[in-house]
Amino acid sequence: MAKKIDQTQVRKVALLSRLELTEAEVAEFTGQLSAILEYVEKMNELDTDDVQPLAHCLPISNCFRADCVKESLGTEKTLGNAPQRDGEFFKVPKIIDSV
Numbered sequence: 001m002a003k004k005i006d007q008t009q010v011r012k013v014a015l016l017s018r019l020e021l022t023e024a025e026v027a028e029f030t031g032q033l034s035a036i037l038e039y040v041e042k043m044n045e046l047d048t049d050d051v052q053p054l055a056h057c058l059p060i061s062n063c064f065r066a067d068c069v070k071e072s073l074g075t076e077k078t079l080g081n082a083p084q085r086d087g088e089f090f091k092v093p094k095i096i097d098s099v
Contacts, residue, residue, distance in 0.1 A: 005034045007026050
């Protein structure tokens with residue numbers, strides 16, 4: 001049988017998490033956390049001896065594209081739609097103030 005969470009434990013976790021909980025919230029979370037533990041305990045009753053661990057729920061193997069060398073866009077094509085440019089560079093507004 002799953003161990004029940006009591007209000008003292010909920011208050012301790014709230015304190016460690018720096019959460020201020022009302023008494024109503026403490027009572028609500030106590031019930032919710034106990035229900036979660038009961039559900040996990042129910043799952044522990046399943047026989048999983050012949051079940052292989054999964055990294056993904058779908059049978060996906062390598063889904064990456066081939067890594068091959070391609071011709072780059074080039075400076076003119078890359079900067080073609082730039083709002084502002086300075087020679088071969090994007091020109092952007094200064095965002096750091098000098099001290």
